[in-house]
Amino acid sequence: MDLVGGYYDAGDNVKFNFPMAFTTTMLSWSVLEFGQLMGPELPHALEAIRWGSDYLLKSTSVPDSVVGVVGDPNGDHTCWERPEDMNTPRTTYVVNKEKPGSEVAAETAAALAASSMVFKDSDKFYSASLRNRSIQVFEFADKYRGSYNDSIGDGACPFYCDFSGYKDELLWGAAWLYKATKIPQYWDYVKNNIHFLGPTVVRNINGILVTSLTGDVTEFGWDSKHAGINILVSQWVMTDPNNANPFIPKADQLVCSVLPQTPAQKSVTYSPGGLLFKPGGSNLQHSTSLSFLLMAYAGYMKASNKVIDCGNNFVVTPASLVNFTKGQVDYILGSNPLGMSYMVGYGQKFPRKIHHRGSVNPSMENHLQHMQCHEGDLYFKSNDPNPNILLGAIVGGPAEDDTFEDSRSNVPQSEPTTYINAPFVGVLANFLKG
Numbered sequence: 001m002d003l004v005g006g007y008y009d010a011g012d013n014v015k016f017n018f019p020m021a022f023t024t025t026m027l028s029w030s031v032l033e034f035g036q037l038m039g040p041e042l043p044h045a046l047e048a049i050r051w052g053s054d055y056l057l058k059s060t061s062v063p064d065s066v067v068g069v070v071g072d073p074n075g076d077h078t079c080w081e082r083p084e085d086m087n088t089p090r091t092t093y094v095v096n097k098e099k100p101g102s103e104v105a106a107e108t109a110a111a112l113a114a115s116s117m118v119f120k121d122s123d124k125f126y127s128a129s130l131r132n133r134s135i136q137v138f139e140f141a142d143k144y145r146g147s148y149n150d151s152i153g154d155g156a157c158p159f160y161c162d163f164s165g166y167k168d169e170l171l172w173g174a175a176w177l178y179k180a181t182k183i184p185q186y187w188d189y190v191k192n193n194i195h196f197l198g199p200t201v202v203r204n205i206n207g208i209l210v211t212s213l214t215g216d217v218t219e220f221g222w223d224s225k226h227a228g229i230n231i232l233v234s235q236w237v238m239t240d241p242n243n244a245n246p247f248i249p250k251a252d253q254l255v256c257s258v259l260p261q262t263p264a265q266k267s268v269t270y271s272p273g274g275l276l277f278k279p280g281g282s283n284l285q286h287s288t289s290l291s292f293l294l295m296a297y298a299g300y301m302k303a304s305n306k307v308i309d310c311g312n313n314f315v316v317t318p319a320s321l322v323n324f325t326k327g328q329v330d331y332i333l334g335s336n337p338l339g340m341s342y343m344v345g346y347g348q349k350f351p352r353k354i355h356h357r358g359s360v361n362p363s364m365e366n367h368l369q370h371m372q373c374h375e376g377d378l379y380f381k382s383n384d385p386n387p388n389i390l391l392g393a394i395v396g397g398p399a400e401d402d403t404f405e406d407s408r409s410n411v412p413q414s415e416p417t418t419y420i421n422a423p424f425v426g427v428l429a430n431f432l433k434g
Contacts, residue, residue: 004058010355018103019417024049025115027425029194030429038432050115053130060112066095066108066140068152069090072091076088079374080360080373100146107169108137109138109153114176114180117221130383131181144410163223165202179232201216210279222285238300258290261317271399271401275328288424291424302318325430351414395420396415
């Protein structure tokens, strides 16, 4: 198969399709919601989406088969190599009818459906190709059910094990297909199956499995799509009392559980400087993804003249959500106790020793000779700043006390990921208007 293209998930040289598809979905959602505000940056956003969607088309080119991972993760993580030099096994891990992977297939279907909407006006043929492939991939995901944890083993785990199960991805994929196609069967699928999702969601927190008892309301990210389903669907049921339940009540509950001033029980904590936190590493993925959901929901609320009563007559308006999100954005970009921007290259003070092979090792321009597996260790252990600035990348972020260790060895804090950046694209675009 031709599998050129796509994205590495973070600072390594592996293509993990599960988080990559989520990244593509969120980039697409960002453009669908806020693309009209992106101005001259819109073509760059479309280019980034197409780089992902082109690859996902290649990954699904064999019927009833979806590529899950490209590159042996264990072999790759053993070496600190530039992508140009990598000589570790480029094993391709695939799910199929005999070895299913509903979560990676359904998330891929969601990404294809979402990106088809992005290109429906600018490239109708390409849009139709994405939409049609999405329908095929979703049918495969639903018909041949099973987890890619079991099917491709150490290709997925422990790096991107699906701990929350695959039912949320199936519902997420169906919701996106309904939004993209308006075919009633996908909306029926969501309505008929949403109640089977259940309130408990399992998360992996620093190697320990923890059960969230309100996960169907509060969890959202590359693994858990629960809160995203409610917000996405809310756009078309907010003024439809017959179909609002359970989506609108759960979306409202998410808002009340996140905003710090409300009297409701909280699903997150906050650092002294005001950054949203959830347990586990790479915390800024939670700040950016939840900020996106609240920003999108604010728009839907405004269009429907809706407010939320969080109890004790505490009312949340769309403006409240925008103000909250702006606070998260400002913190990430430098308005925090350290005066540190967590976006590389933005501002005067930003992380200089991020955990990223292409940033740490010398460029081909400055070091033409091939570098072997461990030749990059010298640069990893160096106290010097990275020679190559990964402009725009957002790292995992500070600790819960607002401290930050600018160290390549502190992976949870210093490693950038695509799924931190992707939702932030839409959030930032919203604030371009003023």
